[in-house]
Amino acid sequence: MTLIIAMDGPSGSGKSSAAKGVARRLGYRYLDTGAMYRAITWWMLEQGVDVEDAAAVAARADEALIEMSTDPDAPGIRVGGVDVSGPIRGREVTGAVSAVSRVPEVRASLVARQREIMAGGGIVAEGRDIGTVVAPDAPVKVFLTASEEARALRRAREIADPAVSVEATLADQARRDRLDSTRTASPLTKADDAVEIDSTELGLDEVIDAVVRLVKERA
Numbered sequence: 001m002t003l004i005i006a007m008d009g010p011s012g013s014g015k016s017s018a019a020k021g022v023a024r025r026l027g028y029r030y031l032d033t034g035a036m037y038r039a040i041t042w043w044m045l046e047q048g049v050d051v052e053d054a055a056a057v058a059a060r061a062d063e064a065l066i067e068m069s070t071d072p073d074a075p076g077i078r079v080g081g082v083d084v085s086g087p088i089r090g091r092e093v094t095g096a097v098s099a100v101s102r103v104p105e106v107r108a109s110l111v112a113r114q115r116e117i118m119a120g121g122g123i124v125a126e127g128r129d130i131g132t133v134v135a136p137d138a139p140v141k142v143f144l145t146a147s148e149e150a151r152a153l154r155r156a157r158e159i160a161d162p163a164v165s166v167e168a169t170l171a172d173q174a175r176r177d178r179l180d181s182t183r184t185a186s187p188l189t190k191a192d193d194a195v196e197i198d199s200t201e202l203g204l205d206e207v208i209d210a211v212v213r214l215v216k217e218r219a
């Protein structure tokens, strides 16, 4: 049976590596919904839209043409034919993405596209609202957490830029978590039926093992 596996959690919880690893182990597809919010943010900035102006963002929510790869070994994303896989991880997009993703019209537009991609199952989808909004009927839901320090350290290692301190990463992460958890539209919360995994003390393989075990129990 091919399932939808929902993996939600805050930034730096290790969702992306774990979700990709689970998809590889099971031969499933992989959907990074955060990359979609980042891509639409990149496009808004490129178009000169003021991202703090919710009405301006809402008016253009359906315009960006986003193409996603769902291959866990070759994840990539294009907007209007441009490969934005690198730029969407930059500081400008990271600083603006929470403002864009709190706009309900943006969420409605992306959730519809995510459901289209997820149709047919056999996919691991990661984000903030997969288990609560995008796929509330997913048979396997994981809420991945880790201590704030562990998450900031992982992010800092990912960024691998000596000019960006762990303290700055911690501050940016705390700001983004606060915005993502307190917004009105689909805030980051654990679904009632999600299994929480705290990855602070776990290695990547241990997290992947735990999720795969859950899938086997429910398949």
Ligand code: C5P
Residues within 6 Å of the ligand: 011, 012, 033, 034, 035, 037, 038, 097, 098, 101, 102, 126, 127, 128, 129, 130, 176, 180
């Ligand atoms: O997962 P990642 O850190 O790349 O997500 C970037 C941002 O996209 C988050 O900080 C959040 O504002 C938004 N997001 C969201 N809903 C999702 C996935 C990401 O609002 N399902």
